[in-house]
Amino acid sequence: MSQLFDQLDPLFHPRSVAIAGISSSTRRGGGGPGGGVGFLDSIREMGFDGPLYPVNPKAQEIAGLRCYPSLRDIPGHVDYLISSVPAPAVPELVEDAIAKGVRMIHFFTAGFSETGEDDRTQLEQQVMSRLKEAGIRVLGPNCMGLYAPTAGLAFMPGFPVEPGDTALVSQSGANAGEFVRQASERGVRFSKVFSYGNATDLNESHLLEYAAADPATKAIFAYIEGVRDGRRFVEVLRQAARQKPVVILKGGRTGAGARAAASHTGSLAGSLQVFDALCRQMGALRVESMEELADLAVAFRYLTPPAGRGVAVVGAGGGTSVLAADMIDAAGLEVPPLPETVQEELRRFTPVAGTSIRNPLDMMSIFQPEQFATTVRLASQPDNIHSVLFHTSFGFGRGDNSYVENLVRSVVAGREATSKPVVVALRPTLTGSGTEQTSAFVEACAREGIALFPGLDRAASTLARLVAWQESR
């Protein structure tokens, strides 16, 4: 086990939490979405079972909890402090925290080195060296902190209370929130999610090492703008990727993005070529969007990577079948024609007109669970087929929820009819009756543990990445 893990793990499971600078305003800067009261609400939603202490000299009570004028006035011990005070008020808060014996501080507070202003950068350095001296570990500043369902901590409302096996290490709080939302609605659950901002103390290397050593974490995802200590990062990434899937989205991969990263977290984004080569060499996957990051979280949550590149494609609609085959081929996978013997068996229950059973399979068996199970069983039989992709969409006017439920029964029956991975590609609609059906279908897939991807392109490229990852090992 990692020594660092043993040091950090208790800090990430505090017995008591104080929130300083909390206000009832909903504007950013003075609280805001996720800040101040947002943290309090989110932590309560998670069912945190220790004492929670709001700190604000101007309030007696906040959200039904007694409020303290300063950290020093809190009667009990404080393990974990969330700072939502303005940057100039931080030095005083830090002295209070040292006096109080706080073990870890998460600075939501922004307005430090990322502003590019000299006095703000100096303030950050001064505060951080004081905390290092005192032995207090820090997340941030300029970040959303920690979402850890087993510890009862969260930084935005609406996150799943139920824990899981996916970890995220993110330099951006908004991106961390988006990852949790996108992946959780498709059934992914989390061990730890870190938003670490300016990374003045705990940085990407510490948190990656922690996640690699964490027995509750099965797969690690990261959004990184700049690497603080390149040599250490290389070593930690090597170790982590040997043990678990590691998927990284590098923010600031272009000139424009790198300039934005400097303004955001004060990061030096570095060369994409070097980063890309590093990921390849270490066996980590590099992706280019939040959507891809979430797609791989879904993939590693539910799927055994396919043993090869052959895909059987099943759905209704000739043009869609053509485009599905195009997407899969373009992603570097294959759509081999099914053997004559398999086609003959499929033909027994498939009319000639308006269908195709060669692969892609354009047929209506999806509307009958037993027939669909037979379809999947037959189509996945050949040795050169390694996975099954089913595609569908909603919103064409007539369907209701019984239609959706029937479709889900078919997909579940299909998945049970083969040992090879089955994925679903869904084109989401944005308005109208399709929205409701889509939501119902997504929820049912999450409930049943089915790997669902919005769009043929995303399903195809996720499958291709899984295969590439498998081949690189």
Added chain:
Amino acid sequence: MSQLFDQLDPLFHPRSVAIAGISSSTRRGGGGPGGGVGFLDSIREMGFDGPLYPVNPKAQEIAGLRCYPSLRDIPGHVDYLISSVPAPAVPELVEDAIAKGVRMIHFFTAGFSETGEDDRTQLEQQVMSRLKEAGIRVLGPNCMGLYAPTAGLAFMPGFPVEPGDTALVSQSGANAGEFVRQASERGVRFSKVFSYGNATDLNESHLLEYAAADPATKAIFAYIEGVRDGRRFVEVLRQAARQKPVVILKGGRTGAGARAAASHTGSLAGSLQVFDALCRQMGALRVESMEELADLAVAFRYLTPPAGRGVAVVGAGGGTSVLAADMIDAAGLEVPPLPETVQEELRRFTPVAGTSIRNPLDMMSIFQPEQFATTVRLASQPDNIHSVLFHTSFGFGRGDNSYVENLVRSVVAGREATSKPVVVALRPTLTGSGTEQTSAFVEACAREGIALFPGLDRAASTLARLVAWQESR
């Protein structure tokens, strides 16, 4: 004007319609989604104002309309016939149609050359040569036919009754339906949408020529699996692209897709390289997915192509801003830093902590319409800025519909504050409260005529294609 347009236009605006092979079953093959009763319902929904004649020897009445045993039994004249009978029954129906003086037939009927079976291919040839002899024009077989709101025709329920200026020529009916749904929910309306299937008579060249000559059509979109007459297509494409934006999705661009296209519409998909070079030379845009096709329909509906590559990016969230800059840079556009003077003006109403005003702009002004208008006015002022991209998402727990309405007011105010194109990138959520907010936002944007794209990548690549299209002219 085109002679072909003058010939075809009256055929596409029939005075009376008969539907043969109509049944009350909802299974495909014997009616099905869009077939049989589906056509009848869809045409009634469009408010077709001439007589509608269901034909079925086994029914007295269908959906409240008197049903006729055969075409010859219909008392009045029949301009337009939809055939939903099985393929083997087609020869008899054709003789009836000739006797009845029908001017145009749409064959929903499938099971011809696309099956790859010799007897089916011969049947198709025999039927088509008989119809050619009789001077009856044909859409199909194996297609969904015509959606033409001004003519009162449609082939799926739920299509907009209100007409518009976008035309689609599609070899696939399902893809045509998906295009209409995806684009219409974002405000696009249609002049004509053709699904033409096996293209035995009217093919991509005829329909493209028609759309180019059609004064109601401002932009032309196409899904094409195989080109029937290459020489003619080149000439028609050249003429069309000179007059109007032409955007083509080529189905069967890969080996796997080409095999699927042969099974779907009996098409020989041809070389992608040749097709791509042709599009470039003629000034047509080639895209690779239904999503891109719909995105460009939205773009040409609402936007004047930007005069250059500089984009001002506005949104809340540091990490999202970094990724937006990355996406835009990677798409071949630019995110130039704003001049100091502009930054100073923005700083007047933007706090230092947790924001950036360099470009991308990470700030909260979107929540105040007047401030957002000022932001857009200032950010779009510099000569090296040619468009504005605003990005947002929903589903982070607290927002309700007043939040959405306020956001829409801001975007409208922002668009009015500049003469340069403003686009919105929206990350859709699939379930939960974000779904409703997303729907409400999408509907409001469609109502207000705002160009909205799902995802940063799609917004960036659409802007890039618009600029490239503009530069190629």
